[in-house]
Amino acid sequence: MNISRYSKCGLLIAGAALAMPASALAATQGTAGATSTGSVSISATIPGRVQLSGLADVAFGTVDPTVAAAQAENVCVWSNTSGKGYTVTATGSGTSNAFTVSDGTNTVPYSVEWAGSSGQSSGTALVSGTALGGLSSTAANPTCSAGPSATASLIVRMTAASLQAAVASSYLGTLTLLVAPQ
């Protein structure tokens, strides 16, 4: 019993020593003389951060039910991880976060695709609530103001079958996108 307790204690101490930050180095004070030198250590932690910007509302307008509809837009995703990686998770405003638009009574499904570069008209299909990973950004700063102006593409589609099955009306919904560092 005692051996087990000591082993646990030893592991804790070893862990603490390994986790000691560089900032634990103490400042040095100068001594009096013809010159005097002191030093300080400086430390800072920058956590993983992402930012999504440049989003625009998706307005299909009046659609022809015999033809599939698609809207693509360029957006800015910035990530500060070492590989500038990120994940994206989309959720709709339908039941259980489904990708649907509604007129209050009826719904029309849509699909969402994401591409890790701008200017794309197709990408990887997103599943509501499921993160798509393995993406990386080329943004130089959080808002892409330092170029490139966009780093990813968001594509929203409605199939002809869905449109043909829909009741004539005006539909509205919200798509929420969550990005996270990776």
Next chain:
Amino acid sequence: MALLSSDTGPLEHGRIYKRSRLRLLSALCAGAFAALHAAPAAAGDTVRISGLSDVAFGSISNFSGDSVQSQSLCLYSKSPPADHYRITAAGSGPGGAFLLSSGSATLPFDVQWSDSAGQSSGSQLLPNQPLTGQQSSAGAGSADDCSSGPGTTASLIIILRSASLSTAASGSYSGTLSLLVAPE
């Protein structure tokens, strides 16, 4: 003269001359550096920097503004008549650059100095370049650790610029800043 001494044989006059010139140049450079950085105003002049604390920014989550850390410290200078001094800073980056590092990633920082305590901004310091004309309020008659008052006489300000923070890779950064003071 030690600078012109020969440690080679008589058939190497050209090489001796070249080596001597190099030694003379290096001695002149070293002398100039010493004069620039450490020449006391007079024999018996004394300086001391103390009361320094490590600078820990912690985790920075707001990149939209600069992150600033300032500290008041004791800069004693007994250099009559006005207790003037100069200060030179060097970081742990290449050539004394003011850089923090996290593996291969770097994060630049600015250093400012004020010859009064309690300041949040001051004169910009450049690596290895002395800031001259500073004056201490702790000179002759004061303790060299400011224990007899005033407790602090100068401010050291470290700044992480917003532009640098928003382009830096995530990570834990660290570095060292050395401060050399000399009387004037």
